[in-house]
Amino acid sequence: MKNLSFLDKIFYLLNSLLATLLLLSYLLPFISPSTIPFFAVLSLFVPVLIIINLGFFIYWLIKLKKQAFLSAFVLIIGWCFSSPFYKISSKSSSLNTDLKVMSYNVKAFDLFTNKKDSTLNTGFDFIASKNPDVLVIQEYYQSTKIHLSYPYKFVKTKNKKGKFGMAIYSKYKIINSGSLDFKDTSNNIIYIDIVKKKDTIRVYNLHLESLRIKPNEENFGQENSEKLLIRVTNSFEKQAEQTNQFLAHEQQWKGKKIICGDFNNTGYSWVYDQITKNKKDAFIEAGKGFGKTFNYWFPMRIDFILTDENAIINQFKSFSEQYSDHFPIQAKINW
Known part of the structure; x- marks a missing residue:
């Protein structure tokens, strides 16, 4: 000094x-x-x-x-x-028997009909071009404008009359589905069981408690900082409760599993650490770069695709197309 x-x-x-x-x-x-x-x-x-x-x-x-x-x-x-901030190398292998899974917080499809790319007219065209076998959606909104061609789907809205909720689309037959039905929140966890040849695979869709921080909106920063801090800390407490609910439910399933979703938290958190125990993170296994999933000026990774320990992740991609405030992520998974 x-x-x-x-x-x-x-x-x-x-x-x-x-x-x-x-x-x-x-x-x-x-x-x-x-x-x-x-x-x-x-x-x-x-x-x-x-x-x-x-x-x-x-x-x-x-x-x-x-x-x-x-x-x-x-x-x-x-x-x-700690969880890697940047991945230097990636895996790019692929098998015909891979299960291609995409997870996407679509922000109620509010940008999906706007042209954002010279080659892809809408967000629905983008999804179709990637052709995932299983499409896991957070912030789903029922609308006649939705163009997703899948033989099977499970949609769970917050209530019977509402249109906002979560969805999972699948090319494979869904033989079971359910919802954890969180109380006093618009967030939730749903799941399906699909049959792929002789395998039954459980797919979870997680949307943990939202922090309701919208850095790209005009009124961001106008809220009292003390109120903002209280609201965010309350959200983290709810995330902890929801994580415990999920873990209790997940432990009842002993077969093959995939956990997708928007955790509204980073790979450095207690929530991430608890959910990823005895699992593989597709980004860590096969991804490259920052794995950015939220549209902000620094690389935030708050959306994840996880699998059981026996799974083989052959490929992981985080896309940059902007049809939402989140970026879609996709993995190719095998066993």
């Missing part, structure tokens, strides 16, 4: 604070939001903390200062023990 200029001393103090926050964030998977709800908020900022600490590391490295070791140390710990 003695050999640093006054400005560099300020930078290093800020560097120390943000490196400490990133280090603390590695404890997030072990602390339930129901215990310390406020701490769970940090999970949303882990990608930003990684980017900032990487910036500090490069800054000190260019200046040939030993202060570079602080951020380097914290980043290396994260690389070794």
Whole structure:
């Protein structure tokens, strides 16, 4: 510190604070939001903390200062023990027997009829071009404008008269379906059992409690920060309750399984850690890059495709087409 200029001393103090926050964030998977709800908020900022600490590391490295070791140390710990921020390599193998699964938060299809691409007229055309065997949809909305050609589907709206809910479309016969029917929320978890040759495969569709943060909307930032924090921490508490409900239900199924959905939380959270125990994350197994699934200025991965441990993930893709505030993700899965 003695050999640093006054400005560099300020930078290093800020560097120390943000490196400490990133280090603390590695404890997030072990602390339930129901215990310390406020701490769970940090999970949303882990990608930003990684980017900032990487910036500090490069800054000190260019200046040939030993202060570079602080951020380097914290980043290396994260690389070794936490969910990857960036995947360098991917798998691109494919078999004719693969089950192609797409998960997509469609935001009630409100942008699906707008032309966003010179080669694809609508979001429905995009889905058709990818031709998934199973299409898992969050924020579904019943409408005559929906153009999805599948022989089987399970749609669960929040109530009998409502049009908003969740859906799973399948090329394979659905022999069972159900819903966890969360109380006092518009979010939910539904599931189906499909038959593929001799296999019965359970497919879950998760949409955990929404934080109701819309950074791209005009009125974002006008809400009182204290009220926003209270609302977000309450949402994290609900996510913890919903996660426990899901785990209790999921443990009753011992066969092949796929878990898809919008967790409204990142890969650095307690929610993600609990749900992914004894499972494979398709992005980690076969993905590449940031795996960004939410349309924001930094790479947020809050949508996931998971499988049981016996599954083989041959391919994973996160698409960049903007027909929603989420990006669709797709995996090719085999056993």
